[in-house]
Amino acid sequence: MGKPTGFLEYNRETGKNVDPKDRIKDYNEFHLHLSEKEQRCQGARCMDCGVPFCQSGVILKGMVSGCPLNNLIPEWNELVYTGTWHQAYNRLKKTNSFPEFTARVCPAPCESACTCGLNGDPVAIKENEYAIVERAYKNGLAAPNPPKLRTGKKVAVIGSGPAGLAAADQLNKRGHSVTVLEREDRIGGLLMYGIPNMKLEKQIIDRKVDIMKEEGVSFVTGVDAGKSRRAKELLKEFDRIILACGASNPRDLKVPGRDGEEIYFAVDFLKSTTKSLLNSNMQDKSYISAKGKHVLVIGGGDTGNDCVGTAIRHGCASVTQLEMMPKLPENRTPDNSWPEWPKVLKTDYGQEESIAVFGKDPRVYQTTVKEFLKDKSGKVVKAVLMSLEPKKDEKTGRMTMEPVSGSEKEVPADLVLIAAGFLGAQSYVAEAFGVKMDGRTNIETVNGKYKTNVDKVFAAGDMRRGQSLVVWAIREGREAAREVDASLMGYSNLA
Numbered sequence: 001m002g003k004p005t006g007f008l009e010y011n012r013e014t015g016k017n018v019d020p021k022d023r024i025k026d027y028n029e030f031h032l033h034l035s036e037k038e039q040r041c042q043g044a045r046c047m048d049c050g051v052p053f054c055q056s057g058v059i060l061k062g063m064v065s066g067c068p069l070n071n072l073i074p075e076w077n078e079l080v081y082t083g084t085w086h087q088a089y090n091r092l093k094k095t096n097s098f099p100e101f102t103a104r105v106c107p108a109p110c111e112s113a114c115t116c117g118l119n120g121d122p123v124a125i126k127e128n129e130y131a132i133v134e135r136a137y138k139n140g141l142a143a144p145n146p147p148k149l150r151t152g153k154k155v156a157v158i159g160s161g162p163a164g165l166a167a168a169d170q171l172n173k174r175g176h177s178v179t180v181l182e183r184e185d186r187i188g189g190l191l192m193y194g195i196p197n198m199k200l201e202k203q204i205i206d207r208k209v210d211i212m213k214e215e216g217v218s219f220v221t222g223v224d225a226g227k228s229r230r231a232k233e234l235l236k237e238f239d240r241i242i243l244a245c246g247a248s249n250p251r252d253l254k255v256p257g258r259d260g261e262e263i264y265f266a267v268d269f270l271k272s273t274t275k276s277l278l279n280s281n282m283q284d285k286s287y288i289s290a291k292g293k294h295v296l297v298i299g300g301g302d303t304g305n306d307c308v309g310t311a312i313r314h315g316c317a318s319v320t321q322l323e324m325m326p327k328l329p330e331n332r333t334p335d336n337s338w339p340e341w342p343k344v345l346k347t348d349y350g351q352e353e354s355i356a357v358f359g360k361d362p363r364v365y366q367t368t369v370k371e372f373l374k375d376k377s378g379k380v381v382k383a384v385l386m387s388l389e390p391k392k393d394e395k396t397g398r399m400t401m402e403p404v405s406g407s408e409k410e411v412p413a414d415l416v417l418i419a420a421g422f423l424g425a426q427s428y429v430a431e432a433f434g435v436k437m438d439g440r441t442n443i444e445t446v447n448g449k450y451k452t453n454v455d456k457v458f459a460a461g462d463m464r465r466g467q468s469l470v471v472w473a474i475r476e477g478r479e480a481a482r483e484v485d486a487s488l489m490g491y492s493n494l495a
């Protein structure tokens with residue numbers, strides 16, 4: 001422990017956010033950071049509690065508790081306190097391939113499991129991580145470090161999201177020749193074309209990809225590896241293949257009027273904004289625009305929140321976000337104790353911005369859409385909403401949300417964004433490689449590991465575990481890399 005009395009002497013401090021009314025003027029990251037001196041005090045708050053739940057990454061009641069990468073958090077907290085930044089970076093890099101991504105977008109299950117948070121505020125772990133990695137870039141510690149020897153083995157990674165990138169990075173470090181194939185025009189998967197720029201500026205991805213290129217990883221964009229001829233060629237050309245294509249099948253809404261114009265899936269909307277931002281600073285007007293529109297976002301989760309923040313930046317006339325489930329409590333309930341993931345109300349950046357601009361939280365709970373109404377040209381103009389109430393199924397004991405009859409009401413809606421979750425991976429890639437899928441349309445692997453039913457073919461990330469988080473995708477990519485390495489070399493020394 002760096003400072004035994006640190007948690008008594010210093011309060012938790014985190015960087016401030018730019019005021020919502022100012023930050024909506026652009027698409028830049030808006031979270032500011034502490035000075036070095038302030039950050040070191042935050043490192044000092046770590047109690048080195050002896051049983052660091054923060055780094056456990058276990059599943060409790062179906063939710064993660066602690067860091068899924070098992071980051072060596074107490075160790076680097078101490079090194080932050082002592083200002084030993086170089087060593088802190090070395091410890092961080094041992095377990096996390098991309099702290100520059102997680103330090104920006106991770107929901108930090110480490111912090112909700114921090115012992116200091118049991119009876120006070122948790123250590124600001126995520127911001128310590130940010131300080132370590134960004135200082136490493138500033139001081140030249142993150143420079144390219146290509147492997148000294150090559151094994152002569154060739155691995156293709158299909159998909160360049162965090163799972164594919166982590167696998168590629170690890171296998172390249174081991175000396176294998178890695179080619180990443182991506183069907184989009186840019187590398188990064190949902191880091192690039194899902195998560196908005198204000199959460200993760202895209203030059204942060206390019207900065208890391210450039211380093212990986214210098215270290216020897218090949219990247220090929222605009223290639224759909226799911227075409228069956230190409231799959232056969234790849235199986236012939238490469239010693240191993242890792243499928244990391246994500247879980248991009250969106251859950252749709254089956255209601256009358258769904259075929260109306262101006263009804264889109266959330267990721268299509270978010271992607272069009274990022275593409276236009278990167279290509280032309282929004283000047284090409286090629287994006288799905290919310291300007292002047294009454295926007296209805298269906299889905300109260302994080303993706304829905306990203307849609308709210310983006311629609312506000314476009315200059316929408318209003319924004320409403322529908323959530324089927326009841327509003328969460330402000331504090332943990334007795335059956336949701338520490339160190340479980342806290343099921344509590346969170347007001348995210350988009351919702352804060354709606355409060356600042358429109359004077360209200362956009363979320364409407366226990367509500368869904370019964371029907372969309374269109375004008376003569378086929379454009380959506382209104383939505384018929386309906387309230388829901390929880391009901392217990394007597395037989396199964398399960399709670400379901402049932403419609404309340406007579407609760408229907410019409411609201412204006414001239415842009416609808418469906419952010420209702422994802423239903424697994426696209427099956428055509430699995431079919432092309434002859435790989436089995438499970439009942440949830442995720443790729444099936446042997447004994448919960450990464451090898452599929454096809455010799456030489458492995459799977460990782462959302463494509464294997466279903467829609468998840470960046471931190472899990474990185475873990476999957478690293479573990480798949482270790483399995484691939486062992487299958488090629490007879491053993492693996494990858495962490």
Ligand SMILES: Cc1cc2nc3c(=O)[nH]c(=O)nc-3n(C[C@H](O)[C@H](O)[C@H](O)COP(=O)(O)OP(=O)(O)OC[C@H]3O[C@@H](n4cnc5c(N)ncnc54)[C@H](O)[C@@H]3O)c2cc1C
Binds near residue numbers: 267
């Ligand atoms: C809008 C949105 C916001 C999110 N925000 C967060 C967040 O803030 N924090 C967080 O932790 N998680 C967030 N997530 C979840 C997170 O982004 C994913 O869990 C993570 O990116 C999954 O990584 P992956 O590598 O498995 O797949 P993906 O990131 O989905 O990458 C898969 C890649 O494979 C490519 N691909 C697919 N098929 C082929 C093919 N046939 N040939 C070649 N390439 C192919 C795709 O184009 C894509 O680039 C968010 C998700 C969404 C949708």
Ligand code: SF4
Binds near residue numbers: 106107111
């Ligand atoms: S990757 Fe996420 S869970 Fe792990 S230490 Fe960083 S912020 Fe915490």
